[in-house]
Amino acid sequence: MYSAQYNVPWCFVWVGVLLVAVLVQSLIFMKKAWQHGLSIGLSEVQLRKGLTTGLTISIMPTLPVLIVFLSLMPLLGSPLSWLRLSVVGSAHYETYAASTAMQSLGQELVPGGYSLNGWIAAAWVMTVGGSASVLWSALMIKPISTLYQKAEKFFNMDVITTIGAGFLAGIMAFVSVVYGLSAIDTKGVIFGISFICGGIIVFIYKKYPNLKWMSDYLMAISMIIAMGFACLIF
Amino acid sequence: MNTKTFDDWIHHFGIISSFLLFLGMSAFPIALSLNYNSWPDFKVLWPAFLAVILFMAPWWPAETVGYMPIMGPGALYMSYITGNVTNLRMPATVGTINSLGIPPNSDACHTMAIIVCGGSVITTISIVALGVLIAAPLRPLLEAPFLQPAFKYVVPAIFGGLVAQTVLKNTKNFLLFVISTVFCLFFAKMTKINSAYYMLLTIALSAFLYTYNNKKV
Numbered sequence: 001m002y003s004a005q006y007n008v009p010w011c012f013v014w015v016g017v018l019l020v021a022v023l024v025q026s027l028i029f030m031k032k033a034w035q036h037g038l039s040i041g042l043s044e045v046q047l048r049k050g051l052t053t054g055l056t057i058s059i060m061p062t063l064p065v066l067i068v069f070l071s072l073m074p075l076l077g078s079p080l081s082w083l084r085l086s087v088v089g090s091a092h093y094e095t096y097a098a099s100t101a102m103q104s105l106g107q108e109l110v111p112g113g114y115s116l117n118g119w120i121a122a123a124w125v126m127t128v129g130g131s132a133s134v135l136w137s138a139l140m141i142k143p144i145s146t147l148y149q150k151a152e153k154f155f156n157m158d159v160i161t162t163i164g165a166g167f168l169a170g171i172m173a174f175v176s177v178v179y180g181l182s183a184i185d186t187k188g189v190i191f192g193i194s195f196i197c198g199g200i201i202v203f204i205y206k207k208y209p210n211l212k213w214m215s216d217y218l219m220a221i222s223m224i225i226a227m228g229f230a231c232l233i234f
Numbered sequence: 235m236n237t238k239t240f241d242d243w244i245h246h247f248g249i250i251s252s253f254l255l256f257l258g259m260s261a262f263p264i265a266l267s268l269n270y271n272s273w274p275d276f277k278v279l280w281p282a283f284l285a286v287i288l289f290m291a292p293w294w295p296a297e298t299v300g301y302m303p304i305m306g307p308g309a310l311y312m313s314y315i316t317g318n319v320t321n322l323r324m325p326a327t328v329g330t331i332n333s334l335g336i337p338p339n340s341d342a343c344h345t346m347a348i349i350v351c352g353g354s355v356i357t358t359i360s361i362v363a364l365g366v367l368i369a370a371p372l373r374p375l376l377e378a379p380f381l382q383p384a385f386k387y388v389v390p391a392i393f394g395g396l397v398a399q400t401v402l403k404n405t406k407n408f409l410l411f412v413i414s415t416v417f418c419l420f421f422a423k424m425t426k427i428n429s430a431y432y433m434l435l436t437i438a439l440s441a442f443l444y445t446y447n448n449k450k451v
Contacts, residue, residue: 005270014265018258019359022315025251026352029308032247033348036240040341046334050346053330054353061322061392062358064385066365067376078366086362087259087316097286104282105274121274121282124263129286131259136294137314138252142245144298145307149241162448163441164339167303168328169407170440172397173414174433175320179390180397181415182422190387194394201395202402215399219329222395227384230391234383 005116006077015083022087049216057219060227068094075109076122084126094126101125189233194226237341241307244348248311255315292430293320300437304328306344309351316355321389323351325396332399410447414440 030051037047065085072081076098084094099109101122107114109122152160180191201218205211214221267273297319298310305313305327313323327347336342365372375381384391401411414436421432 008269010269011262011266014262016363018255018262019363021255021258023356023359025255025315026312026355028247028251029244029312029348030352032240032243033308033345033352036237037342037345037349040237040345042342042345046336046346047349049334050330050349051353053333054326054350055357057326057329057392058322058354058357059361061318061388062361063376064388065358065362066369066372067385069362069365070369070373070376073369078369082362082366083259083262086359087255093286093290096289097282100285101279101282104279116270117272117274120263120266120270120272121279123266124274125279125282125286127263128260129283130290131256132287133290133294133314133317134252134256134259137298137311138249138256140294140298141248141307141310141314144302145241145245148302159445159448160339161337162444164303164337164343165407166410166441166444167300167437168338168400169411169444170414170437171300171304171324171328171433172400173411173418173440174429174436175325175393176397176415177418177422177436178429178433179393181419187387187390191390191394191397194391195398196394198395198398199402202399206403215333218333218399219325219392219395222398223388223391226391226394227388230383230387231380234387 006119007079011077011079012082015079015086018083019086053216060223072098075111076119080119080123080126084130087131093130097126097130098122186234190226190230193229194222197222197225240345244306244308244311248307252311252315292428296430296433300433303339304331304343305347305351308344309347312348312351312355316358318358321392322358323354325392326350326354328400329396332396332403407444407447410440410443413443 034047038044069081069085072085072094081094095109101124102109102114102118105114105118105121107118114122155163176191180188180195182188198218201214201221205214301310301319301324305324309323309327310319313319316323327350330336330346330350331338331343334346336346376385401408417439418432418436421427421435422429425432
């Protein structure tokens with residue numbers, strides 16, 4: 001078996017350095033945004049709340065990534081799985097990319113189903129093919145953002161805010177369908193439970209404004225209750 | 235720093251850092267090939283590259299165009315590096331702006347999105363790194379059969395509460411949300427169009443409905 005070759009120390013170092021670079025990018029963005037936020041009137045408290053939400057709300061959704069890591073690790077080795085699941089990758093996408101690469105060489109993503117060459121081919125397709133979205137973002141975010149800014153010059157602030165609210169509601173309609181209503185007897189049930197929990201919390205803090213702090217925990221509370229129900233129902 | 239200077243800096247830094255990270259990621263398989271002296275036959279492998287790129291490509295314009303007013307460019311640059319835009323970064327951003335009462339499509343919203351997405355990126359990378367270190371002892375817990383449904387349905391569990399918070403905070407527009415949802419459901423159930431495309435159509439319809447309704451009022 002080639003498992004030793006899939007887990008050589010220099011690969012861990014490479015991936016570790018790359019992930020530190022990603023963290024540094026995020027920290028630089030955040031530092032600049034923090035300073036800008038203060039200069040446009042956001043308070044320290046608001047910014048801290050944003051940071052706390054970002055840090056905490058992502059804990060539970062990241063756990064399934066760990067499960068995928070555990071399943072990919074024996075097949076592809078730790079460094080490659082670690083890299084792909086930390087950067088750009090998602091569970092279903094990585095398995096698809098590795099399988100597609102190996103199939104094109106007549107090999108298979110099962111233990112003993114591929115050679116070292118097949119593993120390297122999978123690494124190529126997963127990293128270079130998978131990172132194409134980074135190239136897209138580097139090339140296209142600026143032109144699209146500029147188009148939005150130009151379009152906004154034709155409207156007053158009220159209209160811009162209304163359009164923003166419309167976009168947000170449209171995104172919510174889409175996720176309601178894709179992550180809920182499109183499969184009403186499976187994910188739809190969990191979506192519905194979470195929606196009801198969220199709705200109750202909204203009702204409570206709208207009726208009793210001194211309980212407005214509950215809005216900070218709405219997503220976390222609804223998510224945990226719905227996940228608990230998922231364990232009971234399915 | 236005024237907003238224009240800030241935006242210019244965001245693009246400048248976002249583009250340069252994205253290119254550098256892309257190079258770092260792409261260099262990994264090159265280093266593997268050099269180390270093992272084993273280069274894939276690209277004449278055989280190119281369809282796999284194409285299949286993988288085409289698998290995700292419809293989402294790139296859809297997410298960039300659709301999420302730009304909510305997340306802004308800075309958060310999008312960051313999110314495209316680490317992925318999970320729809321299931322992690324976007325809901326975290328929307329939850330925060332809802333909770334703080336920040337209007338979408340504003341400078342404050344885009345600035346806050348960077349802070350939120352940065353926090354989310356730190357969590358994701360730290361947890362996966364921790365998982366690499368302690369994967370073996372974690373395995374029994376993460377693979378416990380009774381917990382599997384919780385992990386399987388974590389994304390709908392996030393979005394239910396988030397949608398409730400977003401659409402119920404201002405009930406006068408609830409009907410507009412219902413119309414957009416029915417419109418989207420039609421495409422999901424009755425057509426075979428890629429969901430990335432009807433996401434854009436749904437967002438466009440919703441923006442139109444909101445603008446039309448606002449004009450009427």
